[in-house]
Every structure is written in structure tokens, then in C-alpha cells.
Amino acid sequence: MVTATALEAELLELAGSVPDPELPVLTLQELGVVRAVHLHDGDTVEVDLTPTYTGCPAIEAMSVDIEQVLRAHGMREVTVRTVLTPAWSTDDISPEGRRKLQEFGIAPPRVRGGASGPVPLTLAPTRTEDGPTRPAAPTAPTGPITLTDPTAPIGPATLTDPAALTDPAAPSDLTGPVRCPHCGSAETELLSRFSSTACKALRRCLACREPFDHFKEL
Amino acid sequence: MTATGPATVPVTAALALGDDALVLSHRLGEWAGQAPVLEEEVALANIALDLLGQARFLLSMAGDEDELAYLREERAFRNLQLAEQPNGDFAHTIARQLYFSTYQQLLYAELAAGEGPFAPLAAKAVKEVTYHRDHAEQWTLRLGDGTETSHERMRRACEALWKFTGEMFQPVEGLDADWAGLDRRWQESVADVLGRATLPLPEGPRTGAWSAGAGRQGLHTEPFGRMLAEMQHLHRSHPGASW
Numbered sequence: 001m002v003t004a005t006a007l008e009a010e011l012l013e014l015a016g017s018v019p020d021p022e023l024p025v026l027t028l029q030e031l032g033v034v035r036a037v038h039l040h041d042g043d044t045v046e047v048d049l050t051p052t053y054t055g056c057p058a059i060e061a062m063s064v065d066i067e068q069v070l071r072a073h074g075m076r077e078v079t080v081r082t083v084l085t086p087a088w089s090t091d092d093i094s095p096e097g098r099r100k101l102q103e104f105g106i107a108p109p110r111v112r113g114g115a116s117g118p119v120p121l122t123l124a125p126t127r128t129e130d131g132p133t134r135p136a137a138p139t140a141p142t143g144p145i146t147l148t149d150p151t152a153p154i155g156p157a158t159l160t161d162p163a164a165l166t167d168p169a170a171p172s173d174l175t176g177p178v179r180c181p182h183c184g185s186a187e188t189e190l191l192s193r194f195s196s197t198a199c200k201a202l203r204r205c206l207a208c209r210e211p212f213d214h215f216k217e218l
Numbered sequence: 219m220t221a222t223g224p225a226t227v228p229v230t231a232a233l234a235l236g237d238d239a240l241v242l243s244h245r246l247g248e249w250a251g252q253a254p255v256l257e258e259e260v261a262l263a264n265i266a267l268d269l270l271g272q273a274r275f276l277l278s279m280a281g282d283e284d285e286l287a288y289l290r291e292e293r294a295f296r297n298l299q300l301a302e303q304p305n306g307d308f309a310h311t312i313a314r315q316l317y318f319s320t321y322q323q324l325l326y327a328e329l330a331a332g333e334g335p336f337a338p339l340a341a342k343a344v345k346e347v348t349y350h351r352d353h354a355e356q357w358t359l360r361l362g363d364g365t366e367t368s369h370e371r372m373r374r375a376c377e378a379l380w381k382f383t384g385e386m387f388q389p390v391e392g393l394d395a396d397w398a399g400l401d402r403r404w405q406e407s408v409a410d411v412l413g414r415a416t417l418p419l420p421e422g423p424r425t426g427a428w429s430a431g432a433g434r435q436g437l438h439t440e441p442f443g444r445m446l447a448e449m450q451h452l453h454r455s456h457p458g459a460s461w
Contacts, residue, residue: 051271051342053267053268053271053346054268054271054272054275054339054342054343054346055267055268055269055270055271055272055274056271057267084275084338084339084341084342085338085341086341087338087341087342087345088342089345191257192257192258192260192261193261193349193352193353193356194257194260194261194263194264194265194349194353195260195264196260197264198264198267198268198346202257202260216349218345218346
């Protein structure tokens with residue numbers, strides 16, 4: 001939003017800070033569903049919200065929550081509009097959102113990517129022979145960096161280290177495996193294309209045998 | 219639910235697409251509590267939910283979604299007769315899903331590529347419908363290429379619903395689509411799946427006197443009235459009731 005005022009930016013941040021009603025570990029901003037905030041007359045505001053799935057029942061709860069938050073911030077009239085274009089994609093989930101999903105026990109969606117543009121790559125500690133190692137402390141850069149970005153900080157692993165790609169936190173593209181969010185194993189199988197909500201598939205880990213939800217790519 | 223869109227909407231087309239989605243959603247919802255396994259219970263309900271979301275947007279383009287869903291008489295519905303067919307056994311539901319989701323995926327992909335008033339919804343929904351079609355395909359393969367019993371029941375289901383498939387490609391006013399091309403691609407796609415499932419492509423007419431084909435004109439099959447009675451009963455008995 002080029003023309004956003006400071007107040008609009010503030011309201012956008014507030015609307016984006018609302019937790020998702022079904023996945024409360026994520027905020028709406030991390031889910032990538034709050035598109036814009038338009039302020040009129042100082043205290044009348046319009047929020048553009050896009051649904052993850054067309055039939056997602058959570059969108060009404062999201063609208064109510066956004067209204068409450070913005071009213072509490074002094075807005076007299078809050079209208080939440082549902083916008084469809086451009087269609088939401090799981091690629092809109094932020095890197096932080098992906099990390100939280102995994103911590104919550106849900107395998108994050110793999111990156112669909114476009115035909116053009118670099119595929120985001122997250123660097124992570126190398127694996128040891130004992131198996132995958134989770135980052136001990138958030139000292140390593142956690143945001144995605146791209147191979148084409150020469151200014152990006154380099155973490156403990158190097159770009160040429162193939163082990164960097166096998167960390168469960170690293171988003172893989174559609175040709176990569178869906179990793180178990182509990183033990184990191186790449187050996188998992190699909191149990192059902194549809195799970196507890198429309199946006200998830202049900203899988204099982206063949207290594208630790210735990211069933212888990214996978215936020216499927218859309 | 220408010221949807222943003224152009225001021226002029228082809229109402230006939232919005233009703234046709236919206237009613238397909240609403241009616242099939244209700245049929246799939248009837249499986250709740252009765253599906254063969256828990257995973258399918260969840261899958262069919264999720265597909266129904268996606269369709270209900272489409273229906274809400276489409277009917278809202280044509281008028282008030284609740285009035286259109288709950289207060290129209292049978293003859294005012296414009297859905298395909300295929301969508302209203304009873305669930306039957308699980309094979310019938312899967313055959314209906316295969317036929318319908320293949321149609322919807324092809325049609326939405328075409329609408330999404332255009333610039334008409336349905337392009338935004340179609341672009342969104344086609345991604346979801348791809349999962350519906352994949353679900354139907356996997357089950358068709360498993361049942362067709364399964365046991366003697368599952369093969370026979372899947373074959374019967376595909377044949378029973380075949381006569382409802384010609385209607386899908388009658389042009390709908392307000393929808394800019396290559397209907398003959400869609401029909402051809404639909405037949406190729408279904409023939410491919412059935413072939414891999416070791417099932418014969420059904421014979422018999424898809425259009426004409428011995429086939430179905432007037433749902434878009436408001437003529438429906440007998441089971442539709444009973445379905446509608448159940449779907450509309452609560453709202454008609456208690457107007458404006460809410461949770």
C-alpha cells in the first residue's frame with residue numbers, strides 16, 4: 001500500500017495480529033489473509049480479508065475478531081470485505097507461520113512456487129548421524145533467504161551443504177517429501193486427503209508411527 | 219457474505235453454478251454419520267464444505283443467499299440432475315463425484331482463464347476442486363481395480379449415472395465457454411480414469427430422449443423434491459432461526 005498512512009499501517013498490523021480461530025498459534029498476518037486496510041474519515045475503516053478455502057467457516061469468526069480489535073482502537077465503523085482475487089495460496093503463509101505450524105505438530109505446506117523466481121531456501125544446522133537436529137537456540141537466521149540474494153546472512157550451514165536441505169524446518173518444493181513434524185523423518189504416508197479441516201490432509205509417520213496433519217498445498 | 223464483483227451479473231449462470239454446488243453439497247452432507255470409514259466421513263464433509271462455500275458466493279451474486287437456498291420451489295432450481303441424484307451406495311457417490319468434479323474442474327479452469335464475473339471465484343475454487351477430482355479418481359481406481367464385488371458395484375454406478383452426463387455440456391446463458399471442447403476433454407479424462415480402473419466406458423445415450431437433461435430448465439428428478447423438503451424444512455418452519 002503505497003498511500004497507506006501511518007494510522008492505516010498501525011490498523012493493518014492490529015488486524016493482522018488477530019489469532020486464527022482454528023489455528024490459534026498463527027496470526028492472520030502469518031496466515032497471509034489480511035490484504036489491506038482502507039481508512040475513511042478518520043474513524044471508518046474497511047478491511048480486505050481473503051478466505052483460505054472458499055467454504056472456510058472461520059472467516060466469519062475472523063471478521064468479528066478484527067472488528068472488535070479495531071473498534072477497541074477507536075474505530076467507529078469497521079467493515080470487513082471478503083476478497084477473492086488474487087486467490088490465496090499456501091505460499092502466502094509467512095516463514096514464521098510455517099515454523100509455528102511445525103512446532104504445533106502440523107507439517108507446513110511445501111512451497112508451490114511459480115514457474116519463475118527463486119525458490120525460498122531456509123538455512124538450518126547440519127544433521128548429525130544421530131538424526132535430525134533441531135535448532136537449539138534462535139541464533140541462526142530464521143527467515144528465508146534466496147540463492148540470488150548476495151547480502152543474505154549465512155547460517156551455520158553453507159549453501160552447498162546438502163544436509164541443510166534435510167532439516168524438517170526447511171520448506172521443500174512439491175517434489176520433496178512431507179516430513180513428520182515430530183521426528184523429522186521423510187518417510188511418511190498419506191492416510192486421507194482431507195483431515196480435521198479442509199485445508200489439511202491426514203498423514204502418518206513411518207518412523208515414529210505418529211499420525212499428523214499436513215497443511216496441504218493450495 | 220459480501221463478495222466484490224462487477225455490478226452486472228448473469229443471474230442465470232450464477233444460479234446454475236450456485237445450485238450445482240449447493241445441491242451436491244447437501245447430498246454429500248447426508249453421508250455424515252454414515253460413511254464407510256472415518257476418513258471418508260471427514261473427506262466427504264470437507265468436499266461438501268468447499269461446495270457450500272462456492273454456493274454462498276455464487277448465490278450471493280444472484281440475490282440473497284438464504285432466500286435463494288431456502289425459499290425457492292423445486293422448479294426454480296437450475297442445478298444439473300446429476301448433482302441431485304441420491305447417494306446410493308458408496309460407489310454411486312464416487313461415480314457422481316468423478317463425473318461432476320471432472321466437469322467442474324474443466325469448466326472452472328476455463329472460466330478462471332477468462333475475464334468474466336466468475337473468474338475470481340473460479341480461480342479460487344479450481345484449486346480445491348482439483349483435490350475433489352483426485353479423491354474421486356483414487357477411489358474409482360481402488361474400487362474398479364479391486365475385488366470382484368467392488369468392480370461390479372463401481373461398474374453399475376458408472377452406468378447408472380451415465381445418462382446424466384450429457385446435460386453438463388448444454389450451453390448456459392452468461393457463461394462464455396467452449397462447451398463442445400469441454401465435453402470432449404471430459405470424455406477423454408473420464409475414459410482415461412475408467413480405463414486404468416479396468417472399468418468399461420458406459421454405453422448408452424448421454425443426450426436425447428432416453429437421457430436426462432432438463433435440470434437447467436427447472437425440471438428435476440423425483441428424489442430432488444424429498445431432498446429439498448429436508449433441506450428447507452427448518453427455515454420454513456422457523457423463519458429466521460439462528461444458532
